[in-house]
Every structure is written in structure tokens, then in C-alpha cells.
Amino acid sequence: MVTAVPYYGIISCFCNTPAGYNAFTHPGVNERFCRVFTAWHKYLTSTASTNVIHDGAGGWLGTAALNAMVQSAGGTPDQDTFDNFFICDTSDPHYRFKSYDRLFIRELKAVHHAMVYPDNPAIVNSTCSSTVHMLYYNLKKTDRFWIKNTPYSLNHILAEDELVDTFVNRTLIQAMLGSLDYHHWRSPMNGSVVKTHLISGATHPNPPPTYYAACLDDDHKDLDAEEPVGLMCFVGVGLGEVSTCNIVINEGQELKKGDELGQFHFGGSTHCLIFRPGVTAMLIDQDGQPLEGSKVRVGKDILIATKLP
DSSP: OOOOOHHHHHHHHHHTSHHHHHHHTSHHHHHHHHHHHHHHHHHHTSGGGGGGOSSSTTOTTSHHHHHHHHHHTTOOTTTOOHHHHBOOOTTSTTTTOOSHHHHHTOOBOGGGGOOSSTTOTTEEEOSSSEEEEEEEOSOOSSOOEEETTEEEOHHHHTTTOTTGGGGTTSOEEEEEOOTTSOOEEEOSSSEEEEEEEEEESSSOSSSSOOOGGGOOEEEEEEEEESTTTOEEEEEEEEOSTTOEEEEOOOTTOEEOTTOEEEEEESSOEEEEEEEOTTEEEEEOOBTTBOSTTOEEOTTOEEEEEEEOO
């Protein structure tokens, strides 16, 4: 099954060009895209969008779509059913998803987002179901490294937050979500929330939001995890159309591994974990295969952290 993000599919070939950058960062263009995406947002959260949630040809409840969602969640389509993995009601024509967005952020049953080694503070778990892209070392405050094919510095990723210096010269792991993946974020560690911050658009902190490369929202939140990890940062980056980050935690809140942090709505699609100086994070191979390029389910053990002497 092939899935795509409709509006971004139209403009993607123009985005990553000098002319595209000039066009899509123009305030007038952004303002007009904002109107389009606001209307699209309204539709995707309405009951009218359930017209694609059916078991007919091309419907999201058709066999091909259900199997693809189950497989993306780690199941085997010829053995596992959609309702074995996700909370739903198969007696309802739309499985009780009241809009396309509710289907998109469908919730896994608890057994399928359980944390591996929930009480081991040295094990960092996967925050999202995603494909691990790369582990970056020696992050610079102002530098170029690639997130979603766009150069960002650590200072830009964290929107010049006062805690930026905390993460300079350390490590970042990035992973990508596909459109069929589980789009909830879950805490990778036990700890407490230090700060949350929603950043709107590809340029910040100045409004209006920029829809260049169809980016709408990204956000970051800092987590003071148990030793040896200590202060770390989770960054969610929205992709395409009205892809929106929804934070469901509060500053000062105590977290256990697996507690929900928030969700991506309408799209993904990449997230990062950033670690402080004094901590070494090493990738954990998956069944003998390198972690980079591997698909990992939410809750899987992906990193082991050690504190430098």
C-alpha cells in the first residue's frame, strides 16, 4: 500500500530549490498557505472525513490498509488483526473513529507499547515507532546537520532556548516516522518534565508560521531523567500540510517510561533525542543488525547510556 501527503506531494519538487525557498518563505505565500491548511485541518478533524474510513476499495478499513497498519506496528498480517493491536470497535462502520485524524492517531493496546527494561535507568527506549536514521556526535551550537533535508543548528532546533548550551558538544539520535506508523510519543526514560516549548513553523521565533517545505509545527521538551542520563531533550518535528504536534504533559510532571508525551497529528514525522555532556549514548543492535536504518517499535531498547568519569 502506498501512502502520501497530498499537498506536499504537489509542491515537494519545488521546495528544496533556491526558488522554492524564496517562494515558500515569503510572508504573503505563507499567509495564503495558512488559510488552505487551516481549512484542511478543520476537515480532517470533522466527521465528514470519515468518508475514507470504510472497508471498500481504497478505504482505510480495507484489507490492504489494515494489514499495512498492523505490519507497521510490528504484527504479522496473516496472524494478527487490526483490533488485536489497536483500540477500536469493529462492530461500528468506522470502527468508532470519529474523523480521519482519530484514525491517524489510533491508540495501540497497552501490551504493544510496553517498555523494554522499564526500571533500568541506563536503557533509553524508543519514543516512537520509527526508523532510526543516524546518531550525531559533538553537536555545535551553530552548525549544519540534516533534519528532514534542511540544515539546522542546535541553536535553531531549540529556538535559542536558554538550555541550548546544556547540549552543546554532545549527542543526538534521529529517527523517522512513516505515515502508517503509530504517532504517539512515549517517554523514553523515568524522570520529570523540566520544560515544554511549542515552536511554530520553519522559522522561529517570529510569527507568522512558515510553511516552507510544508512544515507547520515542531516542538521540544526537556526531561530530567534518572542518572546516568540526566537532563535530555525530546524534539518532535512536524511534516507536511497541517502536521501538528500536540503536547499532553506539563512542566514539573513526573514521568515513567512509556507515559504519553503527545502525538503527531495529520502527518509525522521525525523526532530526536538530545543528550547532555558527560553522557555517552551507544546504539543497541536489533537482533544482530545495526540500529541505523532499522525499524523499531515504540518502547524498544535503542540506546545504552553511561556517565563519563
